[in-house]
Amino acid sequence: xxxxxxxxxxxEKSRVSMPAKFRKELGKKIIITPGLGTCLFIFTNKEWExxxxxxxxxxxxxxxxxxxxxxxxxxxxxxxxxVEIDSIGRILIPDFLKERIGLKNSAAIIGVxxxxxxxxxxxxxxxxxxxxxxxxxxxEKLATxxx
Amino acid sequence: xxxxxxxxxxxEKSRVSMPAKFRKELGKKIIITPGLGTCLFIFTNKEWExxxxxxxxxxxxxxxxxxxxxxxxxxxxxxxxxVEIDSIGRILIPDFLKERIGLKNSAAIIGVxxxxxxxxxxxxxxxxxxxxxxxxxxxEKLATxxx
DNA sequence: ATATGAAGTGGGAAAAAGTGGGAAATAATA
DNA sequence: TATTATTTCCCACTTTTTCCCACTTCATAT
Numbered sequence: 396x397x398x399x400x401x402x403x404x405x406x407e408k409s410r411v412s413m414p415a416k417f418r419k420e421l422g423k424k425i426i427i428t429p430g431l432g433t434c435l436f437i438f439t440n441k442e443w444e445x446x447x448x449x450x451x452x453x454x455x456x457x458x459x460x461x462x463x464x465x466x467x468x469x470x471x472x473x474x475x476x477x478v479e480i481d482s483i484g485r486i487l488i489p490d491f492l493k494e495r496i497g498l499k500n501s502a503a504i505i506g507v508x509x510x511x512x513x514x515x516x517x518x519x520x521x522x523x524x525x526x527x528x529x530x531x532x533x534x535e536k537l538a539t540x541x542x
Numbered sequence: 543x544x545x546x547x548x549x550x551x552x553x554e555k556s557r558v559s560m561p562a563k564f565r566k567e568l569g570k571k572i573i574i575t576p577g578l579g580t581c582l583f584i585f586t587n588k589e590w591e592x593x594x595x596x597x598x599x600x601x602x603x604x605x606x607x608x609x610x611x612x613x614x615x616x617x618x619x620x621x622x623x624x625v626e627i628d629s630i631g632r633i634l635i636p637d638f639l640k641e642r643i644g645l646k647n648s649a650a651i652i653g654v655x656x657x658x659x660x661x662x663x664x665x666x667x668x669x670x671x672x673x674x675x676x677x678x679x680x681x682e683k684l685a686t687x688x689x
Numbered sequence: 690a691t692a693t694g695a696a697g698t699g700g701g702a703a704a705a706a707g708t709g710g711g712a713a714a715t716a717a718t719a
Numbered sequence: 720t721a722t723t724a725t726t727t728c729c730c731a732c733t734t735t736t737t738c739c740c741a742c743t744t745c746a747t748a749t
Contacts, residue, residue: 396594398573398622400638404708408726412707416624431606482728484706505620508598510606512616523621526613527642530578551698555736559697628738631696 396420397506402516405500409493410485414504417511418484425511427488428475433496433518435488437511447472488513543567544653549663552647556640557632561651564658565631574635575622580643580665582635584658594619635660 401414413421426443430436438446450468478486488498496515503519505512514522548561560568573590577583585593597618598605605611623636635645643662650666652659661669 396619396624398619398624399636400620406709408710410708415706432609432612436606485708487726505616507606507612507615508594508619512620522616526617527576529613530576530617553699555700557698562696626737630698630739632698634736 396508397511398508399506400519401504403502403504405488405493405498405502409487409490410481411488411502411504411513412483412485413480413511414506415484417504417506418480421480421511424477424479425486426475427478427486427492427513428471429492429495430512433514433522434505435492435496435513437513439509442509543655544658545655546653547666548651550649550651552635552640552645552649556634556637557628558635558649558651558660559630559632560627560658561653562631564651564653565627568627568658571624571626572633573622573624574633574639574660575618576639576642577659580661580669581652582639582643582660584660586656589656 397417397420399414399416403412403414405411421437421439424440426438426440428436428438450464450471474491476489476492478488480486488502492498496513496518498513498515501516503514503516505514505519544564544567546561546563550559550561552558568584568586571587573585573587575583575585597615605615621638621642623639625633625635627633635649640646643660643665645660645662648663650661650663652661652666
């Protein structure tokens with residue numbers, strides 16, 4: 396399971412280390428796509444097969460209009476890239492994806508169960524603060540609602 | 543059953559001893575996560591499987607399509623870590639989790655039945671006083687059937 | 690009191706992870 | 720084709736993490 400948060404440098408050649416703890420599960424080749432929200436998604440090959448099958452299945456339970464689905468698929472498929480992890484665990488993120496989330500020198504790499512997310516480190520810490528607060532509210536709700 | 547309260551040092555290498563009484567039940571690898579409120583949760587692998595299944599199982603297999611779910615998963619998975627208990631019973635708490643609850647030199651480690659909680663020792667002693675007062679009332683409420 | 694063992698703490702050395710950069714290989718351009 | 724730029728591969732440095740050993744404290748037993 397892919398979990399945890401890592402802040403890694405993006406060097407002048409655009410290389411980023413995948414956290415060592417992720418490497419075994421990720422394998423040699425990964426799929427990197429624009430994500431939802433201000434981040435990128437990285438899937439293992441296996442996970443990507445599942446995801447892409449689901450997305451392209453027009454009979455799926457996704458409540459998309461056909462046109463919406465086409466556009467969504469263009470978004471997810473058209474801008475996805477298969478990327479190889481080099482011998483010491485680094486990948487290259489395509490420029491058009493880096494641009495999308497404003498990646499420059501430093502990235503937050505997040506394990507979210509069955510996928511990895513890549514964030515601009517600053518955006519990540521901001522988002523973290525927001526979600527932290529939401530979680531507290533949720534806890535509060537649960538606590539008061541339970542009584 | 544994990545019970546009891548222990549105050550342990552966090553050394554310069556971020557190591558903390560798990561109470562000896564917890565070790566057998568915890569096993570070799572544990573999952574440490576941001577809890578709710580001002581503490582961290584430690585789960586056994588077995589417990590975590592239950593918890594994580596609940597978290598990631600949504601109505602759709604594509605849980606990432608829902609913004610709320612995305613954020614919650616980011617919170618619970620992205621800020622969790624699988625950590626190994628070393629040969630003499632110590633663990634390493636990731637910096638991003640220490641930061642979250644302001645852990646520095648000393649931690650309160652609390653057994654709470656099927657999980658362990660980690661507190662900033664000061665926060666713990668403050669809360670303890672409050673909770674102690676509330677405990678009686680709470681017991682009363684629980685006994686009278688309110689959930 | 691002294692010995693014994695278990696638990697917690699500290700620190701040095703080896704290994705691993707992350708980062709940077711040069712040179713070869715490939716592609717692009719003139 | 721020659722030249723330049725880009726990508727890939729490999730090596731090296733630095734920092735962090737891991738592993739192992741040792742010291743201390745506390746409780747129990749002799």
